[in-house]
Amino acid sequence: MKLNITALCAGYGRDNRVIDHLTLTVEEGEIITLIGANGSGKSTLLKTIGRLLPPESGGVYLDGRAVHDWPTGQLAREMAILPQLNSAPDDLSVAELVAYGRYPYRQRWRSSSDHDRAMVRQALQLTHLAALRDRPVATLSGGERQRAWIAMTLAQEPQVLLLDEPTTFLDVCHQLEIIELIGRMNRELGLTIVMVLHDLNLAARCSHRLAAIKDRRIRYLGSAAEIMTPEILRDIFNIQARIITGDDDIPYFIPTASCGGLPHPTHKQESSS
Amino acid sequence: MTATRVENSSRQHDRRRLRPLILLGLAIFVLLAFFFSLHQGVLQLSPGEMLRTIFSGEDSVNRQIICGIRLPRNLTAALAGICLALAGAILQGIMRNPLASPNLIGVSAGGGLGAVIVLIVLPQYYLLLVPAAFGGALAATLMIYLLAWKRGIQPMRLVLAGVAVSSLLGAIINALLLFYPDRVVGILDFMVGSLSARSWRQVHLIWPYALGGTILSLLLSRRLNILVLGDAAAVGLGIRVERTRLLLIAVSALLAAAAVSVTGLLGFVGLIAPHMMRLIIGSDYRYLLPSCAMFGAGLLMTCDTLGRIVMPPVELPVGIIMAMLGAPFFLYLLRRKNTA
Structure with a gap:
């Protein structure tokens, strides 16, 4: 089942729109991971896809039908x-x-x-x-x-599985265990998986595509090799990073520095400097 | 470590198989409590005589005492116990808060205010006591629900709104009591919860709620199980969370309001019965709800009877007996659970 997100606007009221005209197509049988800074709207997007939040406009379509229009019990089988x-x-x-x-x-x-x-x-x-x-x-x-x-x-x-930070609060071994399980479910059951992960190296390891969210939209979309570049990571997370490609062709990133302070310094900091 | 784990899981397993037996035991407890309360009092007949009196058609004094006084009072106690215990169990589930009880959604404060207004300010309209308490209880619940509503209901906001509204209504009650100090004694029975002089009228008032509420809550028990997992998980499993929660709050408000308007403020049953049953039968609502209903019924009948017989001719209100026996036993169960 194909998941289409078209011109989706969502958030928490008029003054707090977190996602603005976001468009994304999730192909059947792929693992796609949403990445982005804190507050970028990854979880909001995932919640809207999962009908936990209503969209303000636009929509999320599973198999051509808006998820908010599906009978909720029937959708729970998909x-x-x-x-x-x-x-x-x-x-x-x-x-x-x-x-x-x-x-x-x-x-x-x-x-x-x-x-x-x-x-x-x-x-x-x-x-x-x-x-x-x-x-x-x-x-x-x-x-x-x-x-x-x-x-x-x-x-x-289900045909589609939404995972909201499935590895948070777990130690390294259990994180890998969960990631391996996700890969297995995708291969053996053909599950389409959309998830939010904070750990980029884990995301690169198990995802077919990464979707990087910034400024309320998908800013970059592509394979781990395409997304995990110093330029993109700098743009998305405001960090300097080195990228190393392992033997398995999976890119790993090592953060080396934050790019000087917060992206949006508060007035107080401005006046004191 | 492994040993205790294995032991834990086998004990769990045992308890699952015991659940039908526990329900049977509770049913026997209800029957015993029922006959015990019919039997006890100034007039004491042997069990055989009692049954003969009930089923004989003749109009004797004994029959009047048993069927006209004890039986309706007893049934009122049982039905109120069912209503309050079910309401408490449902509320603890949807609020995900162990302190939730019918008091929390304003039933006691609202019902209390309605009763106080009738009993103190408008004593000439004494007949309106029950509808006023009922209406007050439902109005308070509605007010709390609306105040807590902000793009959906969050249990915590509902709890806080409940506390705030209840203390506001409580303040109004106290102010009224201060204005009419000479009439305070008349309201005391209602405030502590009492069953004295309850007749068939009260039984007729409360049984439709008890029956309807029991059926509805049993039909909703699987949904309650899912709701306990958290809002997001429940949506994922295909539950319409807001609608289900509103339905359940309405059911528990009706149950508790019906009970409170007939017996006075007996909210404590709604707090302790679900906790006790959760410790004994577990948290699966398909078993928890019927066990709460039976335990609530048996508990209220027993406590009311004890109140009648401990120091005759003085009758202690059931609310006092229940708190004095229930609270220590409840604390004992909690401590035992923590050390196990």
């Missing part, structure tokens, strides 16, 4: 969301959480079908959580917990 913040009751087990992913397929007066159970099992296997299925989510480590939530989104059998 598109799943991993929010940045979520909560689970203390006694909720991994298997129960993952089974909530079957909620969009529920039928009243019917308990779960064989297919429901098979999908939950498959999601647990893919995320390597089968052994932990009866453990309360609250007792898991950060990485395991994130995998459990991803397993829930997988149980929705």
Whole structure:
């Protein structure tokens, strides 16, 4: 399923428009990562795509139909969301959480079908959580917990998966684990993935394309090799960086300096200098 | 470490299988509480005699006491307990706040103000007490909801608006009490929550709410489970979060308002019953809601009966008994959970 974002304006009221006439096409089966400075609107864009925020104008179209017009339960079978913040009751087990992913397929007066159970099992296997299925989510480590939530989104059998900073708060090993899982879901299940990541090196590692957001629009769009250049990084993040290309042809960046102060110095700083 | 983890998960597993048994146990508790309250009092009949009195058609004094006085009071207690416990459980879920109770959405303050106005300022309209309390409770909830609305409802803003509106209404209540110091005694029963002299009229008033609220909340229990995961996750799973939350707030406001207008300010049941049941049966709303309803019913009947029999001929209002027994037991459960 193709995801089209056309002339999208979104934000938090008239005076606080975060995205302005943004246009982007996400191809079926690709992993695209939104990057940009704090407050650039990455998360807002992702939230609008996931119908968590209504657009002011323009639209997000899945399979030619605006996501805000889809019956929300039906859309939940095509598109799943991993929010940045979520909560689970203390006694909720991994298997129960993952089974909530079957909620969009529920039928009243019917308990779960064989297919429901098979999908939950498959999601647990893919995320390597089968052994932990009866453990309360609250007792898991950060990485395991994130995998459990991803397993829930997988149980929705979506075509499109939206991930909002899936690696934040995790240590390096668990970050890589999540990134590898994302790659596996894309290859084995053909999932189209749109995500927000703060770590550029991780983003370069697993994404087909990077979309860099600045000034309320997509400023640069392309492969990691095209986007990860000192000039673009300077423009987007206001940093000086060195780019090294590894043996696997994946570019890595090493930040060397910020480009002198904040991009928009406050009046106070101006007057004191 | 691994050992405790394994133990943890197997204990979890056990509790899941125990859930139907716990529900059965609660049903037995409700029945026992029901017959205990019918039985206890100045007139004491043997169980056999009691049943014969109820089902015989003759119009005896015994039958009047059992069927005309104890039975309706008992049913009022049970139905109010169901309403308040369900309202509390639902509110704790949608607010994601363990302190949420019917008091929080203004039901007590609004209902209290309605009752105080009738009882103190307009005592000649005593018959309007129940509708005034009911209307006051719903009006306060509506006010809080509208004040908290800003491009959608955030639970935290709702909690804060609830606290603010409740203290405002509380201040008005106190001001009225100061203006009419001679009539304060009459309002006391309502403020602490009492079931004395409740008759079939109260039963008829409250049962449609109890029944409708129970059915609706059970139908919404799966959605409540999803809502607890957070707004974003719930939208992702295809829930219309704002609409569902408004529906649930309306259901709990109706439940609590119906109970409060009949029994007075008994909000405490709505706070402790869901917490106790969560510790015992877990947080899955499909089991939590029915268990809360049964526990609330049994608890209120038992406490009311104790209030009648501890120091006759004086009757202690059920609200006082419940707080004095409920609070320590509640604290004990909390401590036990933390050390386990």
